[in-house]
Amino acid sequence: MKSSPFFLGRTVVEDPAQAQPVLYDPDDLTTHGVIVGMTGSGKTGLLIGILEEAALHGIPSIVIDPKGDLTNLFLHFPDLKPEDFEPWIDPESARRENMSAADMAAKTAEKWRNGLSSWGLGRDHLLALQQAVDYVLYSPGSTAAEPVNLLSSFAPPAGLNWEEHGEILRERISATVTALLGLVGLKDLDPLRSREHILLANLIETAWSKGAALDLSELIFQVQTPPFERLGAFPVDRFFPPKDRFELAVLLNNFLASPSFQAWVRGQSMDPQAFLYTPEGRPRMSIFYLAHLSEAERMFFVTLLLANVESWMRTQRGSSGLRALLAFDEIYGYLPPVANPPSRPVLLRLLKQARAFGLGLLLATQNPVDVDYKGLSNAGTWFIGRLQTEQDKERLLDGLQSIEGGVNRAEYGRMISALKPRTFLLHNVHQRGGVQIFSTRWCLNYLAGPLTRAQLSGLKALGAAPEGPALPITTTAPPEASRVPVGAGAAVSTVAPAAPSASPTAPPPLTRTPPAPPAGVAAFFLPPELSLSQALASLGATLSGSEKPEGLIYRPALLFQAEVRYLDRRAGVDVAQRVTCLVDEPHSARIAWEECQREPFDPRKLDPQPLPEARFYPLPAAFTNARTITAAQKDFLDWVYRRSGLRLLVNKALNLYGKPEDTETTFRARCEEAAQQALKDEVAKIERQFETKLDALARRVERQQVIVKKYEDEVGRRRLEELGTGAELLMGLFGGRKRSISSALSKGRMTAKAKAELEAAEKALDALKDEYDDLNRQKEAAIREARERWARAAAEITEITLNPQRKDIFLEISGLAWVPVYVVQTQGQTLEVPAVAQ
The missing domain is CATH 1.10.287 (Helix Hairpins)
Incomplete structure (x- = not known):
């Protein structure tokens, strides 16, 4: 299904009455976009406008905000009251205009009301934006907003095993180590020459290849006592003597011992899935405020974030549409033309490979000469605003000419020189009809400028959507009567009336394509364990020759599997047991977990893809709601905790404990x-x-x-x-x-x-x-x-019972499971025979 377009503004023409809306297909962002413009060009307003459009379309976003401008994405005030604006008014600006903050707020509210009204917009549109996605503001290394847990664990990325994805994981390790060493002051290290880099990379690789995680403390200990004897052809102690390793350990430990370190190990773990979706499956806009960090800390965080996004991306299925957006304001220093900071290789890989997974990058900069345009040659959309110097323009034209097909340098140079504030040249390789000059639309959010760390705490309440159903959104150009002259402001998507609810109909027919699970819910396919004859035999039937096999059908179910570990050193017990439940559509609020139990599955044998030519039943209503599945998962873990207990025979007189299998x-x-x-x-x-x-x-x-x-x-x-x-x-x-x-x-x-x-x-x-x-x-x-x-x-x-703690119960499998059944026509009837042992 084709996505409805983003509304970016209107074309710049001599007769404003002839201006046409500029519509942009969001799927074009899978080939990435670049925004270039000097201070005052309207670059931030355009970036915020595109992110507003993404939110209105329900597209989740990860937003990297090095300066604090993009925190304005929280400033949507549906009632447009002066008191809403007053906390965000710059007192110095009010003083310069000889006004109080309250008067300045009233003037700003009136300005925003008039600006929106001139485009035919109002409260409904602001409410729609407020309700469209879940807004979260993160402040890594600080508790001013939501902190981000970066250093508590160097865990291997979920969904990427070493055997299949070793090369990808090594790239992730290299970026992580380079960023970590840069954070502690060891910059510009060559991964092939630096002993520090080689040692840390090998320590993490050794752990990840075994599926184990390292925290920073364990990494420091392993620096001093590595779990291997050789690095390459040399013994470890000759390649990196113990005295020198101790100095590296001390350097890392200084950061670990720093009081500021605690802010890096609190809050949300570095999980892109959680940054993009709520546990209930609602799309999320996660904004990362970095203005308070030092240069080394910013580089460290950005590199780890990009590396985690890359790992998450590789666990997703391919997509030709825009699945998620990664916006990065002011990429100066992160993708330079000459130097090679740790962020650069990751950004280059994302620019080259993210398209296949439906992840779009939107990068902005005001310094064209400081950006690697060879890397940006993968971008299919360029938004070019006013530039500061002729050198910037020439450098930009050099970059555009490196794009496939090139550009008319003279014509582009003339158009760029003529650009005014809040007007942009749009070059889109997907769009026919050539280049466009357009004026950006008015933003729904109040553009207050960069916010300070002290102001962040006030944004949390603004990010919470009000109670009530969300308004449906369709992005279209404003009505003809609302057109205004170019440069008068900006426009935003209008609200379409809600569609009437459909009347009940018969279940849809079987499909050849598996229905997509709710956002954030994993899906996998159970492999057939029985042949058709074995499956029939399990039901006491045999093939007589008159049956007509019709292949496989997948039925949807929920699969939950937990590993329960029982550990008692006194009893000498260290046992892990699996508890597995396969749930058909629940017909009541509580699931009878005892009736759903079955033999455990080997997670390695779950198929990521269905068998060829198989067909699929539609998802029942309960399985289309991520919140329902999350609640079922929580209830399953609670049930496992309540019912778990390992009974052991014991002879206290002999101080003798039985084994779990003892009679x-x-x-x-x-x-x-x-x-x-x-x-x-x-x-x-x-x-x-x-x-x-x-x-x-x-x-x-x-x-x-x-x-x-x-x-x-x-x-x-x-x-x-x-x-x-x-x-x-x-x-x-x-x-x-x-x-x-x-x-x-x-x-x-x-x-x-x-x-x-x-x-x-x-x-x-x-x-x-x-x-x-x-x-x-x-x-x-x-x-x-x-x-x-x-x-x-x-x-x-006598008999005792060992009860696990909640921390000893690990959720091993959770998600939508497609269960194969054989379909056989016999005596005019359709027989479905489970292909999985019951």
Whole structure:
């Protein structure tokens, strides 16, 4: 569908009544546009007017504003009240005219009202502009407006894998490293000669090739201890000695440690998709105010922004129409003819390649001699205003002649010399009929001039669209009756009446082209997992020969897949599980996620393109609203968080945790094995403890047995002596020989004493044996108690649940999924068989 044109102004002719509207096809901006003009030429007004037209057409824009002029894009006042203008009136201008700020505001409001009225414009047009897009003002390196998070992570661009896009990613890395080194004072480094550049580029490449991100702190650490041993043919320490690497790390750390660094790590991440669209899919105009930054900081930010836009661009599908606009005011220093700042290679690549992706660049400058016109030779549209010097004009003509087809140098020179303020020469390679001279239209926004950082906070409220439905916009020239003489002001798109709502109709037929998803929503195609025969078999059917396959049809669904990580160092658990839901059109406010679950998909196997000759069902109403899909995604993540939990068997007595795949039987076997080992160790310890005591007692028993034996022998000997003495006494009495009775008595006493000593020794031996047996019983009791205790421990099995934190839930896949089904004609009926396993 052809886009409606931008209205830029009216042609300059001798008879103002014959002036014709100058209409411009926005799709021509895919070959980029250049605005050239000195201060006072109306260059900023023309640039703002084109951006207003883009907003009215719902075209998202990224606007780079180095001086602060383009912040005026927030100054649209539908009621045109003096009090709306007063905060933005320059007090010095009011003083020079001997007026108060309030009087000056009233005069300005009247001027704007009359200017718009003379073009047939009014409140409805201002409301339309206010509601057309979402306006956001960013102030990188400052919190005066919305900050931009630049340095928190050097993450690899989403959607670009290293295997397929290595060359593109290396260009992105080179630009990032050059900008970073320039920010810390190392400028004009040759990427092929600079050790610093080569080292940092290799560190980032090593991380990105593994899909990992680096923050600045990690990058500093890796500068000192690189994760590789060689750079080229040389060892790292020889190529870049540790002492020199430490100096580079200190230089980077100085920036990291600076208090001003904190402003660079807050706010919106460097995501062009978020700069161009709201989460609900509304187009957005993101304006980046850079007037407060130093030259090095501006170069750093602009390079990273352009590099991120380039990476985002390469993830988009090709487009012949204007998908988005990148406007850059005052490109002086960023695309010079001689030097090679880090922004220059990225800008040149965008100028050469962005057309294929529907991204248009609109560049403005007031210094023609300081711009590389060879690079700008890719621009198809030139807006040329008044120039300051003859040298500027000649340099500009040199550049125009380098464009394909060239220009009539003499004629262009004459026309450029005759240009007045707010008039421009329009050279458009797409437009037939040659060059045009036109006067710019009146801007809807109040042109207050450059705003200071202190004024930025007041712009946020102006960027918010009022409640209520947005007004439909169609860009046309003003009605004939509203034409005014050339130079009297500017015109803007008029509002067309709203079209009546269509009555309900039957669903549209199948299409060969997949319906486009809402802005900001990814789309992918599930690959067929089953052949037709396998798909029929899964339904309990077979091909009998009468069926007539009619190919594949894709049905739309929402696919959400999250990875849930469970991490518990105490339990030794580091497990990731995927949760996947495939949602047909929701029929209620809440989706029954449990009923939508299915086996996870491998993200690498999702097809970016459909199969040839496939057809597509139309998108249901719920799938055409980005806000609905975003809400479903949030609800999915909340559901995943609520239902997630990893159940583990645990034996606290054994300090033993089960594995996620353990059953109670397998875990009990592990517990019994662990308890047996623990029992074996404890029994060995018990035996060691008792062994020393038992050995000592055994030796005492042996010694005591020796003593008892000695006393037994003594008693036996004494008894023999006593018997011998008694026999001699009797023989003496009967034989007439006299023997001493006292000797017999003495032997008896000695025998009694030996018996007493023997009894004492035997008692001591018995006591020692009892003590030995008792110690043995104690040992056996300790072993028995340990055996019973470890048997109880092996049986003490309970269950715990590990719950993830929200930060441990990662959204892996989200978007519109096209699900393939086979279409088969059989017995006069159409049968649809899912080509994806259920």
